[in-house]
Amino acid sequence: MAVVGTGALTSQGAGAAALWEGARAGRVAIRPVQHIDMRGLATKLGGEVEGARTAPRGYRRPEGHRERALDLALAAAEEALAALAALPEGTVAPTRFGLVLGTCNAGLLSARAWLDAARRGAAPDPRLPLLATPQALAESVAAAYGLRGPVLAVNTACASGANAIGLGADLVRQGRADAVLAGGTDAFSDVVFAGFNALESLSPEPAAPYSADRQGLSLGEGSGMVLLVSTGFAAAHGLRPLAEVAGYGLSADGYHVTAPHPEGAGAARAIDSALRRSGVAPEDIGYVNGHGTGTPKNDPAESAAIARALGESAAHTPVSSTKSVIGHLLGAAGAVEAIVTAHALDEQLAPPTAGYTRSAPECPLDYVPGAARPLHTDAALSNNFAFAGANAALVLTRPGTHTPPVPDWDRVVVTGVSVLGPAGDGIQAARRALRAGQEAGSLEGGLRLGRVALGDEEIAPYLTRRQRRRMDRLAVLSIVATAKALADAGLSADESVGVVFGTGTGPMEAMEKFVLPLLEEGAAAADPSVFPNTVYNQAAGQVATHLGLRGPTSTLSVGHATGAAAVAYTADLLAAGHADALVCTVTDTLTEQVARAYTATGAASTRPPGAPADGRFTLAEGSVALVMERLSAARARGATVLGEVLGHGMASDASRARLWDPRGRGMELAMRRALADAGLTPRDVGGVWLSAAGLTAADRAESAAVERVFGSDTAPPSHAPKSVLGEPMGVGGALCLALSLWSGDTRPAGPAVVNSSSLGGSHVSLVVAAGDPHGTGDPGGPDNDEGVNQ
Structure with missing residues (x-):
């Protein structure tokens, strides 16, 4: 599937070009956060989108209230859709135009406003719930641009953006849409900062992924969107693909609610699946845009996963982390990092890992320290791993260089x-x-x-x-x-x-349990045992862990x-x-x-x-x-x-x-x-x-x-x-x-x-x-309360 348009709004500035320029230069845009009260936290830093942002399109909302995650998504969508501006109106019928939006926290600011009003005994505005859920954001973006095809929200926490792009590519590949806008969005809130602070995950300095002196992650906010069409559609309408989505893979760690499998077993399965689906050999991957959060457990686990999946070639494959320059954008991370990966392939340049100073024995790969490095490759990998053990990997290729295998279809x-x-x-x-x-x-x-x-x-x-x-x-x-x-x-x-x-x-039960004390007492009231349960995919992670389901996982x-x-x-x-x-x-x-x-x-x-x-x-x-x-x-x-x-x-x-x-x-x-x-x-x-x-x-x-x-x-x-x-x-x-x-x-x-x-x-x-499409087995009948199928 061809990526013919990109849009982004991050701490590097407005636009996908600003994102790529900052990543390519290794310019760190993690700085003191201005619009969130950071008192009581282990850090004052984050990858903040600076300046007041007004969404390019309107949406239903209470007077005086804005949902920042939606504003960010609309800005990225506007830019990505500009790729079609030169085409005659109706080239893509609205009913054939889909949207897949990934998010971790969805409309958390709207949910917070509702809970705060309820806590104070006030009557919350009934329009707030219409902005709180993942699908509410997706439907608002679709309505803003008249997209009447499939409209879906993916919530696999920090893997959401990558999962959304993979699902969007599937919709086009399977003929369910002619074009799909796919990506992710998440915005800063005191709730998220308090949660990661309670988990002792935040770094006091800008994150230094994979480095021996790394101290934790830096949070970021923003949105990234890509416009996906078939390669044939792109060629027929003169659209230049930046890259192609050759395949993606999903897996569950089934290990822990927040920590990855220490040997990277689950993440390696996602990478293996992405390679298999794309038909790209491990040795043909010439660049990896890593998950690279900068935490003590995640970086070694990912390094082990890359080594397991790529084999001997892992030792000389450049790996870098975009989070080192913009922070961890949670549900938007996979989308903005896919955009960076696409640009890396297009310009044949591996961006550096900013802040990397010295090697650590648990992270033995090549993390592109210092400056960007020339590439000579037609294929790249983008990794994203999440709370609840959800893993997603994307394989991107240079346009026209690779044809994925035809799937082995079955009923x-x-x-x-x-x-x-x-x-x-x-x-x-x-x-x-x-x-x-x-x-x-x-x-x-x-x-x-x-x-x-x-x-x-x-x-x-x-x-x-x-x-x-x-x-x-x-x-x-x-x-x-x-x-x-x-x-x-x-x-x-x-x-x-x-x-x-x-x-x-x-997870509204967990959300209420976590947020209400914060509203009363501030960040000190954050409960680290409850915070992981506030992500939508936490139940999927619990199912995988307790029942041993470690195959593909996703949450809609x-x-x-x-x-x-x-x-x-x-x-x-x-x-x-x-x-x-x-x-x-x-x-x-x-x-x-x-x-x-x-x-x-x-x-x-x-x-x-x-x-x-x-x-x-x-x-x-x-x-x-x-x-x-x-x-x-x-x-x-x-x-x-x-x-x-x-x-x-x-x-x-x-x-x-x-x-x-x-x-x-x-x-x-x-x-x-x-x-x-x-x-x-x-x-x-x-x-x-x-x-x-x-x-x-x-x-x-x-x-x-x-x-x-x-x-x-x-x-x-x-x-x-x-x-x-x-x-x-x-x-x-x-x-x-x-x-x-x-x-x-x-x-x-x-x-x-x-x-x-x-x-x-x-x-x-x-x-x-x-019943059985080709057999005579009786599934039990309507009144068989003793049968197996109940």
Whole structure:
């Protein structure tokens, strides 16, 4: 995939050119931070974006409030999109233009403002939650530029930017978009500084990665975005590629919530995967843009990983760290470092590692000390590793020098299911409640909520009390659900099996627990045992660590469309051969402030049990885990196949004026794309599992879309399980898929369409066939409560 546009805003200044010039010169832009109170911290320094920044496009926000992470992202997006300015308008249709945004902290300043108002007893502005989540930022950028293709948010902490670029390249490569804007963004906050300070990770001087006298990391802020198109599109429209994304790799350490595997085993697997996917040999990598944070544990672990992955050639391959000049940009790091790597290939120049003074025995590679150095290579590697043991590696190549191998495509099936919800433990509990019309939830403080009741005796087989001590409920529910799904599939966890995690609202329990004391007492109140749990992918890391899943890992947060989006990404990773088996786990939990936010936005129901519908939904929590495998792998191990993911489609309403299109055009496009991807027509469909949960305006839009796709007279049966079981936020799409695999007393009449929509107008539609596509195995039937598939 060709990188034809880049945009960046960092402490080096505005623009990708300023970023590259600063990196090439080794000019350190880590200096005293001006707009954050740094009292009580071990450092006063950071890679700060200087000056007041006004976003080039507007977005919905409270009067007087700005979300800095979004302002930074919009500035980088504006620059990257300028690459298309010379082309006729409409060269890329808006419906074929996608966006993948990576972020670690998302709209943390908006979430902080909400929590601060709540702490003071004030009424928080209801528009603040609309800027707090990763998908909220992604949808705001998409709306600003009218991008109506797939719109997704990736949150694999400090690996997010690289993961986003890899996923964006996949969307173009697989024909799901003609162009994708991909990258990352994160902004400074007192919360983040206090957290890293509590972990004793901050350096009092500008970071000196890999050097023997390194003292820790320097934080940075900013955004980096790249514009991706196919090489054929670039050639046809006269666009000059800066570099090409040849491949990427993902892996989980499964080792520790913050520390990397000391031997770099997990990181090496990500690099190996990136090389394999790109078809580039280890000895052909001529430059590595390292993760290079400057911490005592990360630099040796990465050095070991590079040595493991590149073999003998590692000793003479130049490695440098961009973090030495701009700091660690967290979720944006992978994006800005990919931009630097692309420029390094383009100019054939390896930028130096600033601050490097002397070698350390634990870091024995060539870290380009002093000044930039000429290169003679067609391929480079960019590494990013993160909290919760998430690793991502990108292989970039010079344009026209390399053709990646064609993936070994395979069909994708579901072999294990686990459901935890208000109706109880297991898919059968959900099915019984649905058939009986047993509505979820009870009134709590005037709000109708559906909670997961999971007692100590049900958790004990999977986690000890000691293990749970530093976990939140998001992690606990995810571990239990994933373990049950693996048992259902009869699959043993190992380093080849990974986890794709999804969450709509994220780790709000940990966020509230960490932030509220800070607002009261300042940085001294920061709890180092809680801070690592505030990243969205922390539950994925806990799952990987406690269950031994060390294959590819990623975390998506796409609002209420998360479940379906996570299934779609899992299916694409498997189909292309990134792994033979992955667990797709989607979890959301309720906290006081989450419930309050939904109430403030007018989405959550307040009706008592049995009362008439009030045009809003019953807010619920839950966890669904699906074991998904390549069909060939499932066949080889004799697995029982419950169903097949035949295809999927995505689209966005991308509206600056409203949250979703009342005519349902985005949902309609997602369904039509899913059917086309599956090679089916509307008449082939045996049922539609709706996103509808009771929110009148959104449900009407979906209903209109379904009628246009299937017709009013010939439409297949529709199911709206969330209107009974509650709206489990991001879990809904995965729950509906699980229910669709066996939905009644007889086999489904045909494949099912499963719809899912975020409250910001992002839509994902799946096409799923129940049962074994080529066998006669019975997955258990709807009333088989004793069978293995529950």
